[in-house]
Amino acid sequence: MLCVTPELAPWAKSGGLGDVSAALPVALRASGVDARLLVPAYPGLRAACKNERPLADDLHFDGDFAPARLLSAELPGTAPLFIIDCPPCYERPGGVYQDGQGRDWPDNHLRFGLLSRVAALLGSADTPLDWMPDVVHCHDWPAGLAPAYLNFARAPRSASLMTIHNAAFQGIFPPATLSALGLPPQAFSSEGVEYYGNLSFLKAGIHYADRISTVSPTYAREIQTPELGCGMDGLLRHRSPHLSGILNGIDTTVWDPATDPLLAQRYDAAHLTRKRANKFALQARFGFEVYEEIPLLGVVSRVVQQKGLDLLAQIVPRLAAHPVQLVVLGAGEPELERVWRALAEKYRRQVAVTIGYDEALAHVVEAAADIFVMPSRFEPCGLNQLYSMRYGTPPVVRATGGLADTVTDCNAHTLADGTATGFVFHEPTGAALHGAIDRALAARNDSAAWRALQLNGMRRDFSWQAPARRYAELYYALIAERTAPGGSSPAD
Ligand code: ADP
Numbered sequence: 001m002l003c004v005t006p007e008l009a010p011w012a013k014s015g016g017l018g019d020v021s022a023a024l025p026v027a028l029r030a031s032g033v034d035a036r037l038l039v040p041a042y043p044g045l046r047a048a049c050k051n052e053r054p055l056a057d058d059l060h061f062d063g064d065f066a067p068a069r070l071l072s073a074e075l076p077g078t079a080p081l082f083i084i085d086c087p088p089c090y091e092r093p094g095g096v097y098q099d100g101q102g103r104d105w106p107d108n109h110l111r112f113g114l115l116s117r118v119a120a121l122l123g124s125a126d127t128p129l130d131w132m133p134d135v136v137h138c139h140d141w142p143a144g145l146a147p148a149y150l151n152f153a154r155a156p157r158s159a160s161l162m163t164i165h166n167a168a169f170q171g172i173f174p175p176a177t178l179s180a181l182g183l184p185p186q187a188f189s190s191e192g193v194e195y196y197g198n199l200s201f202l203k204a205g206i207h208y209a210d211r212i213s214t215v216s217p218t219y220a221r222e223i224q225t226p227e228l229g230c231g232m233d234g235l236l237r238h239r240s241p242h243l244s245g246i247l248n249g250i251d252t253t254v255w256d257p258a259t260d261p262l263l264a265q266r267y268d269a270a271h272l273t274r275k276r277a278n279k280f281a282l283q284a285r286f287g288f289e290v291y292e293e294i295p296l297l298g299v300v301s302r303v304v305q306q307k308g309l310d311l312l313a314q315i316v317p318r319l320a321a322h323p324v325q326l327v328v329l330g331a332g333e334p335e336l337e338r339v340w341r342a343l344a345e346k347y348r349r350q351v352a353v354t355i356g357y358d359e360a361l362a363h364v365v366e367a368a369a370d371i372f373v374m375p376s377r378f379e380p381c382g383l384n385q386l387y388s389m390r391y392g393t394p395p396v397v398r399a400t401g402g403l404a405d406t407v408t409d410c411n412a413h414t415l416a417d418g419t420a421t422g423f424v425f426h427e428p429t430g431a432a433l434h435g436a437i438d439r440a441l442a443a444r445n446d447s448a449a450w451r452a453l454q455l456n457g458m459r460r461d462f463s464w465q466a467p468a469r470r471y472a473e474l475y476y477a478l479i480a481e482r483t484a485p486g487g488s489s490p491a492d
């Protein structure tokens, strides 16, 4: 199996996709799948690579692609790697998708077109390697053209699986990019890569892939509705028999409060009182009053519409009228960042905002907070609520996507049967969020119930073991389909 991805944590990461791309192939290998990764050779990632070996020195493709090289390499803690070396595409400072000013790279169609194109080469009869994947597993729009290229590639060909981590990101480019990407004219149709007059990488993936998955069962249903399908809902309904939802896992070695080297004090379910040393350290760090009784709310998030941080911003004045502290770590839309900076300025003794990306502080906030807040408008899966439950920090979440699938609302019934793990609200409004935070604050007054709630979350199995099995079953189903009599055998 070849996992094709634009992100790989910690070397190239803008969000949860980076974490998933690093951890899933490792879990697949543990369950017996020969999973390997294909990623662009970004400078930061390249610098960490060991044992590089050239595999193909001069890859030329139709269209406007610069020549590229394919190498094998190793990175600690992840699956064997193929990297695409193409300095004009990848060797530059800045992020995976954007420059330092937050502007999309103008040649993203070529940067990720090349990723998709090389993936299809490795899954076709023209591969330069002596290893061919049964399945090319494409993650998000940057890998979305791989199933399209595969469709036009020489057989035998790999099967393809398109995983949607976020349907709002669709890789849309003007029609003229078709020839730059070396795709044949007939691909530009509604039965192809065309999407409302433009070319969409995600649309292509959904159309051409043999199977489609997304990262939670609820989001798999939601993207088939006009509200959350972002325009892809019609096509997704059409492909519904081939669409499934598989919840993400988390890397339980990186995210483990018992061994986390980034914490002021490590702890586990048997030593939960040690957690508070982390709270005291964070309170001191931000110049807050240092004491246990005051509730500390935590947020780690991209600061964008999707995450509903504007809803939280609305209610800060009301929250701050009570003894409550709030720590926010995030970066994203400049306007929303400004709102949060102003709140931190105004409520200096109770609200601390760190604008930026800080992996170490993310771990500290998960451990130090009493309550984690994640009021997303939509959330395909969400990893932070899983981290927070594992760290004994019950989350307040909106009932959407993977949040609905992973957090069980705390009430008398769920406390009694031991399933309660957090606080769930429904309407995307400040009032509904406020109601859920109030319930969490009230629940904290009953220390025995609160401890039970924390332990319920800490004991849940969020590891990759079960999800990796589900992916492996999907791959095996695809392979069986290909080899069944009457199926489209790879030798077609
Ligand atoms: P999304 O991928 O939509 O941003 P997820 O919850 O799936 O949301 O994953 C977010 C990941 O990015 C988590 O690993 C989280 O810890 C991390 N993260 C998000 N913002 C920051 C930040 N400002 N600093 C450090 N880590 C962050």
Ligand code: GLC
Pocket: 015, 016, 017, 020, 165, 166, 215, 248, 379, 380, 381, 382, 383, 402
């Ligand atoms: C996307 C989604 C997030 C999900 C992550 C990994 O970034 O926004 O909900 O957890 O991908 O699948």
